[in-house]
Amino acid sequence: MVNPFELNDISSPKSIYHDISNRENNCGICFQAYHYNEMYDVAAGAGCGHHFCESCWQGYIGTSVGDGPGCLKLRCPDPSCNAAVGQDMINTFACEENKQKYANYLLRSYIEDNKEFTWCPAPDCGLAIKFDVGNDNSDVICECIYSFCWICSKEAHRPVNCSTMEKWILKNNDESENVTWILAHSKPCPNCKRPIEKSVGCNHMRCSICQFRFCWVCLVSLDNHSCNGYKVDAANDNLERNTARNHLAKYTHYYLRWVANHKSLDHAVKYMKNMQTCARVAELCFILCLADDKELKLIKDAWEKIIECRRVLKWSYAFGYYLPEHEHGKIQLFEYLQGQAESGLESLHQYAEEELQTSLDSETPLGNFKIFREELEKQTTATSNYSESLATAFKNGLSEVSSQGAGSSNRGELQMSMTDGGTTDGSMPVPLVCIMSLVDMTT
Secondary structure, eight states: OOOGGGSOOTTSHHHHHHHHHTOEEEOTTTOOEEEGGGEEOSSTTSOOSOOEEHHHHHHHHHHHHHTOGGGGGOBOSSTTOOOBOOHHHHHHHSOHHHHHHHHHHHHHHHHHHOTTEEEOOSTTOOOEEEOOTTOSOOEEEOTTSOEEETTTOSBOOTTSOHHHHHHHHHHHHOTHHHHHHHHHHOEEOTTTOOEEOOOSSOSEEEOTTTOOEEETTTOOBSTTOOOOSOOHHHHHHHHHHHHHHHHHHHHHHHHHHHHHHHHHHHHHHHHHHHHTSHHHHHHHHHHHTOSSGGGGHHHHHHHHHHHHHHHHHHHHHHHHHTSOTTOHHHHHHHHHHHHHHHHHHHHHHHHHHHHHHHHHHSSSHHHHHHHHHHHHHHHHHHHHHHHHHHHHHHHTTTTTOEEOOSOOSSTTOEEEEEEEEEESSSSSEEEEEEEEEEOOSOO
């Protein structure tokens, strides 16, 4: 009887491995014959069994990565297989450039799929930002100093909401404002209907296009002309034009101030970026004999607050434009809070911009810098409180306004009561909440 365990077992794992390692297979892409150990499938230890040569893997992965983010869903080259090509295969066969591309695609995919992260929309920034979703304030400030709205990814526009911001921007770009201007400042020729602007001269007009002669007042031919009598249609026409002029004047008022604050905001951002450069910081430390730049942090904080408050003030003009004209109480409260915020901001902006250089140019720069820093801190705190009062009132829809009983003789009288929000230096109160009651304006 033969003991089977004494025989040379040719099917032992060692023999099988030796047999397979010397076997040649054809690559499924180029159909060239390669040794088994020169062939690779999707994943070691969990392979799909479809083996391809190193050269074909390199070409397949390189082409896929070059085509874009779709390489994150790369599958086995075999059409019938759905096995995923993981990052280990990318690291094995991709060149260094494609490895970096794949890593960037992977990072971008993670950021875009995660609700707590988003990319800074500023040009050439490339930074991702994590946001506290439970935060009431949707404005986000990136390290590049660009501030944007977390909800719409547009420029930060607190205190107005995203829909109001979109409506305002669309209005600024809309050609309808040109039409409004034409309606307010010109009249159509009664014959050819071309718009005509009257600058000087009498009311007898002649169209430069069709040579038609007409009266500028009533738009009737000068033949047997008389327009001194009252006509209902003419009155309605004048009313329409006056309404157009008033709307244009209102829009121009808010738009010009919105633009002015936009330019001041851009200037403040550029100034702060310059302040943060290594050369500028080193210069200030040298002039003031500072051991490090920690004592300059207050200046940086002040400019951050200037930028934030300037942005709030800028968008407050868009908010004011859309306030209903019949809500006189809200308009007066709005203008009161806006005036406080604007006055404080302009004072702080001018002080931060001019007085620092004055301190540096003095005979005792360090002593004057300490005085400058103390005053800067006071003004920054006051301006911040005024701006927050404005933003809070807008957020609440100016709900502090209440109409009191009729019959008062003090028509249009505005009464303000302010809760003290603390003081900046122990003597100057800073209003945090302004409550206004409007004595009857209809009597």
